[in-house]
Amino acid sequence: MTVKELSEKCNFKAAVLPDGGREIDGCYIGDLLSWVMGRAEENNVWITIMSNQNIIAVATLADVACIVLSEGVTVDDSIIKLAEEKGVNILLSDKRTFETAVEIYKTI
Amino acid sequence: MSESLTFHFDVDGEDFTSAGQASVQVKKNLRRLGIPPEIIRQVSIAMYEGEINMVIHAGGGKADVIVSENKIEIILEDHGPGIPDVELAMQEGYSTAPDSVRSLGFGAGMGLPNMKRYMDEMTIDSVVGKGTTVKMAVYLS
Numbered sequence: 001m002t003v004k005e006l007s008e009k010c011n012f013k014a015a016v017l018p019d020g021g022r023e024i025d026g027c028y029i030g031d032l033l034s035w036v037m038g039r040a041e042e043n044n045v046w047i048t049i050m051s052n053q054n055i056i057a058v059a060t061l062a063d064v065a066c067i068v069l070s071e072g073v074t075v076d077d078s079i080i081k082l083a084e085e086k087g088v089n090i091l092l093s094d095k096r097t098f099e100t101a102v103e104i105y106k107t108i
Numbered sequence: 109m110s111e112s113l114t115f116h117f118d119v120d121g122e123d124f125t126s127a128g129q130a131s132v133q134v135k136k137n138l139r140r141l142g143i144p145p146e147i148i149r150q151v152s153i154a155m156y157e158g159e160i161n162m163v164i165h166a167g168g169g170k171a172d173v174i175v176s177e178n179k180i181e182i183i184l185e186d187h188g189p190g191i192p193d194v195e196l197a198m199q200e201g202y203s204t205a206p207d208s209v210r211s212l213g214f215g216a217g218m219g220l221p222n223m224k225r226y227m228d229e230m231t232i233d234s235v236v237g238k239g240t241t242v243k244m245a246v247y248l249s
Contacts, residue, residue: 034160034218037153038225042145050213057128061135061152063145086132 001108003066003089006045010103012068012091015075016083024065027104029097033058040064045104047097051075059088068093070100112176113141119159121168124212131156134173141175147246150226151180154244157219158184164209165189166240181245182227190236197232198224 004020006012014020028040029047033054040046042063048055051073059067066089069075075083075090083090093100115137117130135152143151155171162169166188174181191197198220205215224230227244234240 031213032216032218033213034157034216034222037156038218038222042149048213052212053125054128054212054214057132057156060132061128061149061156063149 003045003091006066006104006107007091009107010093010100012093015069015090015092016080017089017091018084018087019089022065022089024108027101027108028064029101037062045108047093047100047104049073049097051079053079053082055079056082056086056088060086065089066091068100068104070095070097112174115173115175117171117173119162119168119171121163121166124163124209127159127163128156130159130171137173138175138180143175143180143248147180147248150246151182154223154226154246155182155184157223158182158242158244160214161219162186162188164205164214169239177248179228179245179247181243184242184244185239186241187239190238190240191232191234192236194232194234 025043027045030036043065046064047068068091070093072094138148166186169186172183200221201217203215203217209215229245
C-alpha cells in the first residue's frame, strides 16, 4: 500500500505529499527523536505528536515512508515547505494516537 | 574505489533547528557512491546524533566522513566542555541536555548509545574543558 492510499483510506489530511506513491511497510510510534531513529524501520509509517523542524531530518535519515501527526497536531508552513523540498510526506490525523494506530493497523 | 574520499562539514552550534544538514548531505553523497542502503542509514543516523550532540552541548564543531574501500569512518570534533564520565554518558537514558532541548524531542539519553548501536567501532576521547573527539567506523563487506 502506498502513502497516498493510506491517507485516503484512513481519511487523513495530507499536509504535504511529495512522494505519495511510496510503499508502506509497518508502523512505529514515538516522540523521542533518538528513540525513533534507533527503533523505526525503513518504510514505516511514523506516528508522532512532535511537529518541529527536526522531524523532517529524522524522517529523512530513518527512511520512514511518511509522518502521521496525530491528536490534531498541525504543522507550520515553514515545515511544510521544508518537507516538500526534502520529499517527506506528512499526514494529519484528528484522532488520538491509539485510534490513529489502530486505523493504520486495520488498513495496511 | 582504491583511494579514500573525505567529506568535511562545519556544524553550526547556533542553529539547532537546521541541525541535520550535514547528515542529510552525507546520505546523498553515500547514495551517489552506491553504498548499500542499510549502511547509509546507519552512518547517517550516527552522524545526525553526533551533530545534535555537538549543537546541544558543545556550540558546534566539525565533522569528517571518510569513505574508503573497506570502511566508512566518521570523526566528530568539538571544543565544548568535554564529558566527565564517558561510561555514564554511554548509558541509555542518561542525559545532561536542558529542558528546552527535551521539549523538541531530544535529550532522551539515546544519542551516544544509538551511535554505538549503528557503528561497528566507536571511541570517545574527551578532556573536560577542552573538548571531545568521537571516532566511529562501519565496515563494508
